[in-house]
Amino acid sequence: MKAETCSRIENLTAEIDGKTILNGLTLEVGAGEVHAIMGPNGAGKSTLSYVLAGREGYEVKGGSVTLDGVDLLAMAPHERAAAGVFLGMQYPVEIPGVSNLLFLRTALNAQRTLRGEPEISGADFMKAMKAAAADMGLDFEMMKRSVNQGFSGGEKKRNEMIQMAMLKPKLALLDETDSGLDIDALRVVADGINKMRSPDRATLLITHYQRLLDHVQPDRVHVLMAGRIVRSGGPELALELEAEGYARIAAEAGLANITDAAA
Ligand code: ADP
Ligand code: MG
Numbered sequence: 001m002k003a004e005t006c007s008r009i010e011n012l013t014a015e016i017d018g019k020t021i022l023n024g025l026t027l028e029v030g031a032g033e034v035h036a037i038m039g040p041n042g043a044g045k046s047t048l049s050y051v052l053a054g055r056e057g058y059e060v061k062g063g064s065v066t067l068d069g070v071d072l073l074a075m076a077p078h079e080r081a082a083a084g085v086f087l088g089m090q091y092p093v094e095i096p097g098v099s100n101l102l103f104l105r106t107a108l109n110a111q112r113t114l115r116g117e118p119e120i121s122g123a124d125f126m127k128a129m130k131a132a133a134a135d136m137g138l139d140f141e142m143m144k145r146s147v148n149q150g151f152s153g154g155e156k157k158r159n160e161m162i163q164m165a166m167l168k169p170k171l172a173l174l175d176e177t178d179s180g181l182d183i184d185a186l187r188v189v190a191d192g193i194n195k196m197r198s199p200d201r202a203t204l205l206i207t208h209y210q211r212l213l214d215h216v217q218p219d220r221v222h223v224l225m226a227g228r229i230v231r232s233g234g235p236e237l238a239l240e241l242e243a244e245g246y247a248r249i250a251a252e253a254g255l256a257n258i259t260d261a262a263a
Contacts, residue, residue, distance in 0.1 A: 084170025
C-alpha cells in the first residue's frame, strides 16, 4: 500500500557544535509535490538538508523524520540514499580522480544492491547517462572527467541534476540549485526539475529567489526562520517575500529582527 504522505518532518530539533540550528521544525511534503523553502541567510535551510541526508556532525535532539512511513533518522547516510533521499548541494564538491561515470555507476549500483535490486547493465547505464547529460545540455565527454573538477558554477548545478535524474530519488532536496546560474542555465535546470516531477517523488526546493519559481511552480512555499517554519502558503507567498522581504514575517513570528531570524 502506498503511504499518503511521502515525507513528514515533525518537531525536528538539531544542533551542530552545541548550537541549536533547527528548533522544532515541522513540514510535510506529499508525494508528487514540489515545495519551496525560503528564508534569510543563516536561517537553517542548508542545515535542514544536511540533517535529512544524515551529514556527519549534526546532532538530532528531538523530533522525527519519515519517508513513506519509514524512520529516516535511524538510518546511516548511505541507507537514506538507498531509501530514496537525494541532496543537491548548495556548493557541489569536486572529487578529483573519480570520473562522473564511475561515481554515478558506483552510487547507483550500491543503492540498487542495498534495495535488493540487480545492478544496472553497462549498456543501460551508458544510455541513461547520455540522455541525462543531453537533457541538461552538458557534453557527454564531460561525464568522463572527474566529478565537478574544473566545472563552472552552472555546470556543477547541471551536473547535480544529472545525478538526480540517474538516482531517481523519492525525496529530492535541492539546495540553492538556482544560485550562480545564468538565465539559459536557469531555464535548463528548471525544465529538469519539472521533468522530474513524478507522483512518487517529493521535492524540496531551497531557494532565495522568486526567479526559479517563475519556471517551477511550487505547490507550497514555506518560510524558514530561526530554525523552524514560521509561515506557509501558496506560490503567492514567494512573490510577497520578493516584494517585501522578511521583516514583517519575522515580526509576526515574534522575532525581534532579521538577525534573530538566523538560528
Ligand atoms: P542557510 O542555508 O539558511 O543560509 P545554514 O543552515 O547554512 O543557513 O546555517 C544556519 C546557521 O548554522 C548559521 O547561523 C551558521 O552560522 C550556523 N552553522 C553552520 N555550521 C556551523 C558550525 N559548524 N558550527 C556552528 N554554527 C554553524
Ligand atoms: Mg544555505
